[in-house]
Amino acid sequence: MNLPAVTLVIPIFNEAPVLPELLARLATVFDANAAIRWDALLVDDGSSDRSTTLVRERAALDPRFALLELSRNFGFQAAIAAGLAHARGDAVVTMDADLQDPPELIPALVAKWREGAAVVRATRRSRQETGARRIGMDVFHRFYQSVSDFPVESNSGTFGLLDRAAVDAINRLPERHRFFPGLRSWVGFTTAEILYDREERRAGQPQQSLRRLVRYAFDGVFSFSYLPLRLLTYAGVFISLAGFLLGLFFVAKRLFGVEVAQTGFTTLVTLVLFLGGVQLIGIGVLGEYLARVYDEVKQRPVYILKRRKGVE
Ligand code: UDP
Numbered sequence: 073m074n075l076p077a078v079t080l081v082i083p084i085f086n087e088a089p090v091l092p093e094l095l096a097r098l099a100t101v102f103d104a105n106a107a108i109r110w111d112a113l114l115v116d117d118g119s120s121d122r123s124t125t126l127v128r129e130r131a132a133l134d135p136r137f138a139l140l141e142l143s144r145n146f147g148f149q150a151a152i153a154a155g156l157a158h159a160r161g162d163a164v165v166t167m168d169a170d171l172q173d174p175p176e177l178i179p180a181l182v183a184k185w186r187e188g189a190a191v192v193r194a195t196r197r198s199r200q201e202t203g204a205r206r207i208g209m210d211v212f213h214r215f216y217q218s219v220s221d222f223p224v225e226s227n228s229g230t231f232g233l234l235d236r237a238a239v240d241a242i243n244r245l246p247e248r249h250r251f252f253p254g255l256r257s258w259v260g261f262t263t264a265e266i267l268y269d270r271e272e273r274r275a276g277q278p279q280q281s282l283r284r285l286v287r288y289a290f291d292g293v294f295s296f297s298y299l300p301l302r303l304l305t306y307a308g309v310f311i312s313l314a315g316f317l318l319g320l321f322f323v324a325k326r327l328f329g330v331e332v333a334q335t336g337f338t339t340l341v342t343l344v345l346f347l348g349g350v351q352l353i354g355i356g357v358l359g360e361y362l363a364r365v366y367d368e369v370k371q372r373p374v375y376i377l378k379r380r381k382g383v384e
């Protein structure tokens with residue numbers, strides 16, 4: 073059988089409430105598209121509920137499902153990295169487990185790939201998140217688009233397909249702070265996109281805390297942009313210039329015999345606080361880059377495997 077093989081990589085972290093529906097819907101999609109050799113690689117990111125049991129039971133009945141277990145919760149980005157490193161398909165589809173990315177869309181991604189695209193992004197026409205999460209995501213995407221040193225697209229997240237060549241390229245990137253959408257744009261290749269409506273999580277709670285999302289947002293910015301550093305340089309140049317001109321002004325005033333006033337306490341306090349703030353921000357930004365350099369130097373692996381079922 074020389075059918076093209078497609079592997080789905082799906083990170084799971086305490087997704088027992090959605091797993092039965094996810095596995096059933098995936099199997100339906102697989103059965104309906106027999107021209108592809110499908111397999112689903114579920115990457116357990118240290119779940120403490122019945123998630124792994126559910127997948128293992130399924131894998132025992134249906135060899136198209138496989139399970140990779142990480143030794144603890146390493147986070148979504150690490151789970152994706154583990155999945156990409158172990159996926160064997162000619163193409164790999166990455167998606168969330170919570171059915172916000174509808175499995176029924178996968179054949180459309182594959183069709184784009186068959187037409188020649190090496191990277192297919194599923195782009196959200198709409199999304200269901202509300203409140204702080206939603207505002208945060210919108211603000212981040214707009215901000216990220218303007219600061220990143222190379223073009224990125226807003227409104228696409230994990231959901232998409234990668235050709236074997238793109239998967240290998242991403243696997244070769246050694247960095248530890250991984251921001252998947254950024255890496256996917258960074259490797260290039262012929263890219264296509266399809267539009268979809270992001271659905272509501274089918275069951276359970278969002279498993280990524282707002283804090284984690286903020287951390288990934290930081291990774292996105294600091295891994296793909298030098299703009300924070302450049303802004304500091306600009307601020308430094310601007311403030312020094314302003315200081316210099318102010319100095320000249322005082323000297324001139326003195327030369328022309330105008331008394332330099334002894335007042336200006338409020339101005340002084342304001343300036344001291346402002347400059348102190350700018351300097352602290354500067355140290356913080358340097359620290360962000362330095363911490364990332366430190367993490368790279370330590371060379372710790374991005375994830376550690378505990379067990380595998382049906383995975384080489
Ligand atoms: N996830 C994971 N590790 C984590 C948190 C989440 O592998 O530490 C998985 C989760 O099971 C889901 C996907 O990442 O398949 C997206 O998570 P979630 O739906 O909670 O995030 P959001 O939709 O808010 O981005």
Ligand code: MG
Nearest residue numbers: 168170172273
């Ligand atoms: Mg979700």
